[in-house]
Amino acid sequence: MSSLISDIALGLSVAASWEGLMYCFIGVFLGTLVGVLPGIGIMATLAMLMPITFHIDPTFGLIMLAGIYYGADFGGSTAAILMNLPGTATSAVTGIEGYPMAQAGRAGPALFMKAIASFVGTMFGVVLLVGFSVPLARVALQFGPQEYVALMSLGLVAAAVIGTGRSIRSLVSVTLGLALGLIGLDLNSGVGRFTFGMTEFYDGLPLVAVAIGLFGLPEIIANAGRSELPKVQEGKIRMRDMMPTREDWRRSALPMVRGSAIGSFFGALPGTGGLVATFVSYAVERKVSKHPEEFGHGAIEGVAAPEAANNASVQAAFIPTLSLGIPGDPVMAIMLGVMMIHGIIPGPNVIQSNPDLFWGLIVSFIIGNFMLLVLNLPMVGLWVKLLKIPYNLLFPVIVAFTCIGIYSVHYQVMDIAILVAFGFLGVGMKALKFEVAPLLLGFVLGPMIEQFFRRSLIVANGDLGTFFERPIAGTIMTILIAIILVAVAANIRGKMRARREVRNA
Amino acid sequence: MHYLKDRAEDLIAAFVTGGIGLFIVIESMSYRLGTLRSMGPGYFPAIIGGTMLVLAVIMLLTAQRSERLFSLERGQVRGVLFLTAAFGAFALTIESLGLLVSVTSAVFLAALANPNTKWPLALILAVCTAVVCVLIFRVGLGLQMRAY
Numbered sequence: 001m002s003s004l005i006s007d008i009a010l011g012l013s014v015a016a017s018w019e020g021l022m023y024c025f026i027g028v029f030l031g032t033l034v035g036v037l038p039g040i041g042i043m044a045t046l047a048m049l050m051p052i053t054f055h056i057d058p059t060f061g062l063i064m065l066a067g068i069y070y071g072a073d074f075g076g077s078t079a080a081i082l083m084n085l086p087g088t089a090t091s092a093v094t095g096i097e098g099y100p101m102a103q104a105g106r107a108g109p110a111l112f113m114k115a116i117a118s119f120v121g122t123m124f125g126v127v128l129l130v131g132f133s134v135p136l137a138r139v140a141l142q143f144g145p146q147e148y149v150a151l152m153s154l155g156l157v158a159a160a161v162i163g164t165g166r167s168i169r170s171l172v173s174v175t176l177g178l179a180l181g182l183i184g185l186d187l188n189s190g191v192g193r194f195t196f197g198m199t200e201f202y203d204g205l206p207l208v209a210v211a212i213g214l215f216g217l218p219e220i221i222a223n224a225g226r227s228e229l230p231k232v233q234e235g236k237i238r239m240r241d242m243m244p245t246r247e248d249w250r251r252s253a254l255p256m257v258r259g260s261a262i263g264s265f266f267g268a269l270p271g272t273g274g275l276v277a278t279f280v281s282y283a284v285e286r287k288v289s290k291h292p293e294e295f296g297h298g299a300i301e302g303v304a305a306p307e308a309a310n311n312a313s314v315q316a317a318f319i320p321t322l323s324l325g326i327p328g329d330p331v332m333a334i335m336l337g338v339m340m341i342h343g344i345i346p347g348p349n350v351i352q353s354n355p356d357l358f359w360g361l362i363v364s365f366i367i368g369n370f371m372l373l374v375l376n377l378p379m380v381g382l383w384v385k386l387l388k389i390p391y392n393l394l395f396p397v398i399v400a401f402t403c404i405g406i407y408s409v410h411y412q413v414m415d416i417a418i419l420v421a422f423g424f425l426g427v428g429m430k431a432l433k434f435e436v437a438p439l440l441l442g443f444v445l446g447p448m449i450e451q452f453f454r455r456s457l458i459v460a461n462g463d464l465g466t467f468f469e470r471p472i473a474g475t476i477m478t479i480l481i482a483i484i485l486v487a488v489a490a491n492i493r494g495k496m497r498a499r500r501e502v503r504n505a
Numbered sequence: 506m507h508y509l510k511d512r513a514e515d516l517i518a519a520f521v522t523g524g525i526g527l528f529i530v531i532e533s534m535s536y537r538l539g540t541l542r543s544m545g546p547g548y549f550p551a552i553i554g555g556t557m558l559v560l561a562v563i564m565l566l567t568a569q570r571s572e573r574l575f576s577l578e579r580g581q582v583r584g585v586l587f588l589t590a591a592f593g594a595f596a597l598t599i600e601s602l603g604l605l606v607s608v609t610s611a612v613f614l615a616a617l618a619n620p621n622t623k624w625p626l627a628l629i630l631a632v633c634t635a636v637v638c639v640l641i642f643r644v645g646l647g648l649q650m651r652a653y
Contacts, residue, residue, distance in 0.1 A: 005565075052646065055646055080581040085568070087506045110544070123566050139631035168563055168567070169518065169564070171560055172518075172522050172557065172560050175553055175557050175560065176525065178553050179525070179553050179554070179557070182549070182550050182553070186536075186546035188544075188546070189537070189546045191536055193536060193546055194532060194550075194551065218586070221585055221588060222581070222584075224584035224588060224615075224618040224619055225581065225583065225584050225618070225619055226589075274587045310522075315630075369630055392616070392619040392621060393616070393622075393630055395615065395618075395619075396612040396613075396615035396618075396627070396630060396634070397612065397630070397634050399588065399591050399592070399612065399615040400595075400608045400611050400615075400634050400638055401638075403595040403596075403599075403608070404608070404638060404642055404648075404650075407595075407599060407650075408642070408648050408650070411649060413596045413600060414595075416592055416595060417596060419592065420589060420593075423588075427585075432514060432517060432521070433514070433518070434518070450549045453544075453549065454548075454549070456543065457541055457542065458543060461542055462540060462541035462542030462543075463541075464541065491567065492567060
């Protein structure tokens with residue numbers, strides 16, 4: 001217990017320092033901004049700020065990037081409630097109930113309850129993060145290469161199969177990501193693989209260019225031609241009108257708790273994350289509600305639960321990232337990338353070797369969420385005004401920042417070409433309905449999986465059974481195979497049924 | 506023929522996947538394969554390429570009819586062309602002409618991706634962005650890039 005207090009004190013000394021507060025504020029401010037503005041995603045923002053994080057202390061860089069991540073969800077649901085224009089994918093669920101509330105003149109209570117629910121969810125997630133990360137990392141120190149292979153494979157398969165609906169296509173994305181991760185020098189033999197004789201490829205493809213190409217460029221391309229401005233509900237929102245009624249509080253309390261629990265569960269699972277968590281928690285509330293007929297017409301539970309779930313999942317997503325070094329979603333993959341560029345090897349040792357980073361980041365979550373409360377409740381009018389910035393003047397600036405950001409990583413012109421190539425890949429994959437998120441996870445985890453895979457088999461003398469004989473690895477592998485079989489069976493059965501219906505019709 | 510046309514989306518996806526898988530397998534054959542006990546650089550790529558081939562076959566067999574093949578929205582072609590030009594301009598000029606010129610040209614071209622943006626406005630935006638970028642990245646953060 002005393003060590004926990006001293007750890008938190010250490011975190012406080014980092015996060016509450018001048019620089020810590022400043023970068024945290026920049027993060028949540030920019031996060032809210034891009035969350036509110038449609039057409040700029042989290043990934044594109046991370047790209048623009050990437051160059052800055054390479055020139056400051058990694059702890060502050062991560063504090064800032066994390067702030068963007070949870071700040072964007074916060075801002076995204078503000079836009080979802082006021083304009084039914086979710087700025088991020090996860091805030092779409094909030095709009096289902098939030099927008100009808102705003103139309104009925106209850107935007108204030110919806111925004112207020114959203115803020116409180118986000119805060120509750122965050123705190124729930126942070127407590128879990130503190131409670132689980134340290135013991136998990138301690139267990140993980142005993143892991144052999146087999147356990148890592150099993151865990152990472154589970155993460156990849158879960159990312160592909162859960163919540164996408166097109167599991168075969170997502171498995172293809174994962175595999176393609178793994179293949180792209182192969183590019184570069186093979187660490188064991190020194191052979192350059194898939195480099196086609198180009199020295200620029202020896203270090204592998206640059207993560208930043210790949211990520212921004214896949215996520216940022218298709219977004220910019222899709223929105224570049226847009227010039228009309230979103231319609232904003234006129235009328236001022238005053239602080240006085242924001243207070244929810246006692247009835248609102250009573251109806252929201254339990255959904256917040258349920259949402260937090262659901263969110264933490266899905267957030268901690270590698271590969272699933274916030275989107276699944278929000279949809280599941282919304283569905284649960286709808287099912288357990290005493291007045292399900294209100295759903296779709298502004299039921300406050302439908303705001304409180306998904307918001308709590310979303311924010312709890314954001315925090316819980318840091319559990320596997322920080323304690324095992326396994327990223328659960330593309331944003332976490334970027335975080336790990338920043339750590340690696342600073343020479344910090346992600347894994348169970350991070351908590352021990354960089355306690356200031358770990359605890360500083362955790363305390364910054366709490367500080368950042370207080371900042372978000374202030375930024376989003378009294379100052380909500382400011383964000384609404386910001387929606388009047390025309391996008392056609394904004395995106396060229398984003399293009400410039402992206403170019404500089406990517407070029408400044410290695411000072412290689414080749415990286416810009418890689419960015420554009422992955423932009424085209426992203427657009428092409430979207431056209432053929434492939435998910436891009438699993439690809440990025442595969443790309444980040446690929447080199448690690450290969451290393452651990454080869455090491456396991458050297459240790460086990462070439463016996464593939466080694467992945468099933470060790471208790472932890474064996475359990476995970478069994479779950480993994482079960483997930484694949486269920487997904488493939490469901491896929492084939494669904495298609496058979498579809499075919500039969502076509503034939504009968 | 507109808508069968509192929511109705512299922513074009515799934516079939517294209519399957520063939521692209523299979524093609525990439527095949528390429529990986531062939532390419533991995535040019536590296537030493539090794540054995541399970543001590544894998545060479547070609548072993549893991551061969552597994553990955555093989556997996557893609559298997560997935561491609563599954564996709565081929567379960568191909569379903571889809572509503573319509575993807576279509577490019579109007580204006581998207583223009584966006585793609587101008588944005589590619591913008592990134593290209595930045596890449597071609599950053600090392601020889603420096604930050605000021607490369608950002609100006611990139612922003613100018615990118616701004617024209619939107620059909621409603623007039624070129625004088627694009628030019629003003631481009632010059633302003635370039636100056637701000639030089640101030641932030643060259644003067645402020647001290648990145649190793651020439652300003653001009």
